[in-house]
Amino acid sequence: MPMAITDPAQPDNPIVFVNEAFQLLTGYSREECIGKNCRFLQGDNTDPVAVAKVRKAVEAGDDIAIDLLNYRKDGSTFWNALYLSPVRGEDGAVQFFFASQLDVTERVESQRRIAGQKEQVDHEVRLRTADLEALLEAQSLLLHEVDHRVKNNLSVIGSLLRMQIRGAEEPVVRRALRSTMERVDAMAAIHRRLYQADDVRYFELSSFVVNLIQDAVNASAYNSLTLDSSVQRTVLPSEKATSAGLLINEVLLNLFETYLPLAAVKLDCHSDGKTISVTIGTRLLSKTPHHEMPAISAKLIARLAAQLEADVAWDRTLDGTSATIRIPVSSNHAET
Structure with missing residues (x-):
């Protein structure tokens, strides 16, 4: 040296x-x-x-x-x-x-390339979002064209993020990019469900949550991980779909942190006609202290909850964690 x-x-x-x-x-x-x-x-x-x-x-x-x-x-x-x-x-x-x-020239230059690619992605997102907002105001005959464009945009963003992950050398950079990619994937899943629904005015939150958690369980490193669920069919107005889906996805990302030795997951989703309540809990194989939630996650959860006028309550112990998300809705939207 x-x-x-x-x-x-x-x-x-x-x-x-x-x-x-x-x-x-x-x-x-x-x-x-x-x-x-x-x-x-x-x-x-x-x-x-x-x-x-x-x-x-x-x-x-x-x-x-x-x-x-x-x-x-x-x-x-x-x-x-x-x-x-x-x-x-x-x-x-x-x-x-x-x-x-x-x-460390190679490392610094790589970080600069990643920063440039991120700016490119952000710029692309801003352009595409503006384009989509304009299209969504058009007549219903343009619905299929909007669907096609959204899929392409999210695919481009996902591809760029995957390229960045493969090129990133620093673990913290890969972790941040992977989290962003998972958020984009969640947005893609929300979009797909909205445009495949019989009535695009509503978003079936219950089935989205079940599939999201089942995918996380299947992708877990713990083969013995089990899922116990009690789910009532619940729907939201479509304008709340993205915020609600991303909020639940962000909570799930923190519940499924890789350092946690997961043994079981429990899901409860129901509505009393005024509020949709989603509780996701984990039980651990061994007592494990919880790391502090990443600042970006905490900020996203706070902002998404504020958009929905929802609240998120956490219950953390060494044996596991549960999060309860309560989203207010009108009685004719909570269950159809």
């Missing part, structure tokens, strides 16, 4: 040692490095904010890990994953700074 040591006791904190790996990475010989401040590796496109953070850490005698754009002797650039830490003497004073470098 490329390494360098600097001496803060000397003016301008110069380099006093570099190893062979450092020389190979930068193209500079040991003689060309000794006595210089590490800033000689910076160039026109090096982020001054990142440089200021390094300077502040040195002045405070703190550790820092940061990505910097550096320049080799031949003028080519590379992304440097810099880790800098002070080496203190017995009296606690900083005697040297130890710096390790790692060429």
Whole structure:
């Protein structure tokens, strides 16, 4: 691993040692490095904010890990994953700074490509959503054309996300993309049910929830996972379908987190004529502490619930979790 040591006791904190790996990475010989401040590796496109953070850490005698754009002797650039830490003497004073470098150019460029692809997807979604909203206001004779376009749009988005997942190297990036893909898949399932229904004014929530949970059970890594369900046929106005379907899907994503050793799932779906109540509960094979819900999930659940004027109640224990979603509806919509 490329390494360098600097001496803060000397003016301008110069380099006093570099190893062979450092020389190979930068193209500079040991003689060309000794006595210089590490800033000689910076160039026109090096982020001054990142440089200021390094300077502040040195002045405070703190550790820092940061990505910097550096320049080799031949003028080519590379992304440097810099880790800098002070080496203190017995009296606690900083005697040297130890710096390790790692060429992470491929990783940084991959992240930038993914960010660009995400922007492309977001742009495509905005364009297609506007297009769909206009089409849905048209006459009923355009219904089949709308159906065809929505399928194509969701297919394009799903394909782009799958491409991103295959190209992503960081586990956290793959996890975020996979969650987004599952949300798109949920939207596709809602759309398919709406346009296959005999009456597109209504959305059968009960059968959607059953299929969604059954798919999650079938895809689980636990072969012995069982599903116990008590379901009453319930429907919503179609304008609430997407929000309700995505809300239930988001709750389910958190109940089926991969770190949870699932033993059984229980579903209860019923209506009292004014409110549709959906309760999904899990029982675990062993006592397991719950991780904090991802911020994006918590925000989505809150916003979708607000759109529906619904509430979501959680009951978490070491033995399992249950979530109850209550969605208010008019009496003639709750059950037909």
